[in-house]
Amino acid sequence: MSRSDAEGAAAASAGRQTNAPVPVPLTPARGAGAGAGRPSAGWALMASELSVLFRRKRTVVMLLALALIPVLVAVAVRVSSAGSSGRGPAFIGQISENGLFVALVALTICIPLFLPLTVGVVAGDTIAGEASLGTLRYLLVSPVGRVRLLVVKFVAAVAFCLAATLVVVVAGVLIGAALFRVGPVTLLSGDTIGVGDSLLRALLIAGYVTVSLLGLSAIGLFISTLTDVPVGAMAATVVISIVAQVLDSLDQLSWLHPWLFSHYWLSFADLLRQPIEWSSFGSNALLQLGYVVVFGALAYGRFASKDVLS
Amino acid sequence: MSDTALAIRTDGLTKVFGKQTVVNGIDLAVPRGSVFGFLGPNGSGKTTSIRMLLGLATATSGEISLLGQKMPERAAGVLPRVGALIEGPGFYPFLSGTANLMRLDSADRFASGATRRRRVSEALERVGLTHAAGKKVHAYSLGMKQRLGIANALLTPRELIVLDEPTNGLDPQGTREVRNLVRSLTDEGTTVFVSSHLLAEIEQMCTHAAVMRAGSLVAQGGLDELRQAGQARVRLLTPDAAAARQVFASLGLEPGHPEPGAGGSNAAIDRFLPPGAGAGAGAGGDAGAGAAAEAGAGARDAVRHVADGETVSAPLPDEGMLAPDAIVAALVASGVRVRGFAVERATLEDLFVALTGEGFDVAQ
Incomplete structure (x- = not known):
């Protein structure tokens, strides 16, 4: 029997125990009550993981750096408000007319490099980081089942993706509102929506980008199980995200493009139509789910x- | 012994990395309630064995049962009852001592969240870290980290505690505290499994011991039982060596017998010795070489006292049969001048050096 079978069996029995009383130990427990009683559902570890992740200085610095990008964009546009020359990412010229576009522009700038970079750091660190600190063995003998640890780590990485995207959007909206005038937004379909609706759309786009990063997180998690050197896993994850984007830009490889996890990264424009065009959201979600399943x-x-x- | 009387039992536990057999078919039997010393030189397979016991590494072959349950199949149910310090402490340097313990405790689904804070502070108090509880671990000394590691093993009441080199990096006072801690744990009925390459440590706190050499278990048993394996010897310092030998012979002692562990006559010691382990000590033993053949402290004594005469030594077959004072009386009656006389028992150290060879890291 392979180890994975054994692990599966152990996980299965652990799963049962959440609903059923623990089998009485064959021998009387000498220590008072250790191993007796019902195991908890394990939310404490999830909470602990999130608190360790988000209270860590490195995470805070990365989120601050992401928040800085919309600020830089807004300040740059404000300073050179002579108007756009037509270059730069889409929407950039519209910032001076409506501050809400700062969030959109900043997100577009962050997607190819800054977001994959920070996600690579977090996802690459998941298992390898614990291994390099020596805490992995203590978590495992606590015991955290290996499957449970992977799930907790992946969920934490996803939480970071969401936080990172939200930080860019929220910082963008705030700085946009501070430096520019905010008003109704004209969508790509020509319809105009109010400020409240626009904010909802911004959150929707944040959700889209978060979903876009799930595949990369799963890849990072897998690479992290291969090594005890977290920096190696982080670098490999970031490199893979760049390679995927390069491949996506080569027309000769168009057959491959729909299979690249980065293919739909910038396709959130469909969410700016009225009514919302959900098809790219759906294809993206399906693709990312595939990556999560395979690399998970x-x-x-x-x-x-x-x-x-x- | 039945499974229920054993905290740890392994059958032919083996681990092969590539072509190297790191652990070679060991059969451990750790009785419940014992303090079990797991001895061996660095690199003899102790830590790998411990990793397999705790389900961190998969055994290549062999069976493990921990607290009567099969490992690694029953890990989820057994490991909450086991506390462990494995190959040094491992902590998040950016978290405080308290936060580290809270995190590791939250990983144990059997540990109650309601009592977590209290249990953490009790564990910290037990290892004397209360004053540093709020400090970040990167500011801890190695000894403090080691204590924190031990505190982690004590977060909930455990039936078995595995301590891999627990006194590494601790000052003498800390070492002593660990001994006291182990003693208090055993008083509560906890089985303690301590791996170490420090003999004094093992000798002072253990009730049982096992010795590893190059991946194999070369001895295992109660500490007293192991000590018995080292046979008592009488040592006489006299200028009248020849006469003394005659007296010894008349009393049924065999003077000049080689060192403990070398003879084929002693069944007790053979039991604990791997084939050939004592061969190196088997030479010598006749008149002139008698002193030179003495190992370790014996050799130094012989050199120091050589001006006073010659050392004649002989194994004492059974202490009950022949009282030391009777030997001295017989010597004196025969006109042998007795300048020094002692009954010596081989120390554990002698035994372990004989078992594990020269590489054994006893001095550290």
Whole structure:
């Protein structure tokens, strides 16, 4: 029997135990009550993981750096408000007319590099970081089932993706409102929506970008199970995101494009139509789900049978 | 012994990395309630064995049962009852001591969240870290981290505590505290499994011990039982060596017998010795070489006292049969001048050096 089978069995029995009383130990417990009683659902570890992640200085610095990008964009446009020359990302000329566009422009700037960079750091650190600190062995003998640890780590990485995207959008809206006039937004379909609706659309786009980053997070998680050196896993994850985008820009490889996790990264414009065009959201979500399943399975296959010697 | 009487039992536990057999078919039997010393030189497979016991590494072959449950299949149910310090402490340097313990405790689904803060502060108090509880771990010394690691093993009442090199990096006072801690744990009924390469440590706190050499288990048993394996010897310092030997012979002692562990006559010691382990000590033993053949402290004594005469030593087959004072009386009656006389028992150290060879890191 392979180790993964054993792990599966252990996980299955752990799953049962959440609903059923723990089997009485064959021998009388000498210590008072250790191992007795019902195990909790394990939310404490999830909470602890999130608090360790978001209270960590590195995470805070990365989020601040992301918040700085819309600020820079807004200040630059404000200073050179002579008007746009037509260059730069789409919408950039519209910032001076409506501050809400700062969020959109900043997000567009962050998607190719800054967001994958920070997500790569967090996702690459998941398992390898614990291994390099020596905390992985202590978590595992606590015990955290290996599958549970992978799930907790992935959820935390997803939480970071959401936080990172929201930071860009919120900082963009705030600085836009501070430096420019805010008013109704004209959509790509020509319709005009109010400020409240526009904010909802901005949040929707943040959700779209978060979903876009799920595949990369799963890839980072898998790479993180391969090594005990977190920096290596982080770098590899970031490099993969860049390679995917380069491949996506080569016309000769157009057959490959729909399969690249970065293919729909910038296709959130469909959310700026009235009514909302959901098809690109759907294809993107499906593609990312595929990546999560494949790389989640690879991470499981690797990690469940891995000898933890760090 | 049945499974329920054993905290740890392994059958032919083996680990192969590539072509190297790191752990070679070991059969551990750790009785409940014991303080079990797991000894061996660095690199003899102790930590790998511990990793397999705790489900961190997969055994290549063999069976493990922990607290009567199969590992790693039953890990989720067994490990909450086991506390461990494995190959040094591992903590988040950017978190405080308290926050580190809170995190590791939250990973244990059997540990109650309601009592978490209290249990953490109790564990910190138990290892003397209360004053540093709020400090970030990167500001801790190695000894403090080690204490924090031990505190982590004590977060909930455990039936078994595995401590891998627990006194690493601790000052003498800290080492002593660990001993006291282990003693208090055993008083509560906890089984303690301590790995170490420090003999004195093991000798002072353990009730049982096992010795690893190059991946194999070369001895295992109660500490007293292991000590018995080292046979008592009488040592006589006299200028009248020849006469003394005659007296010894008349009393049924065999003077000049080689060092403990070398003879084929002693069944007790053979039991604990791997084949050939004592071969190196088997030479010598006759008149002139008698003193030179003495190992370690014996050799130094012999050199120091050589001006006073010669050392004649002989194994004492059974202490009950022949009282030391009777030997001295017989010597004196035969006109042998007795300048020094002692009954010595081989120390654990002698035994372990014989078992594990020269590489054993006893001095550290």
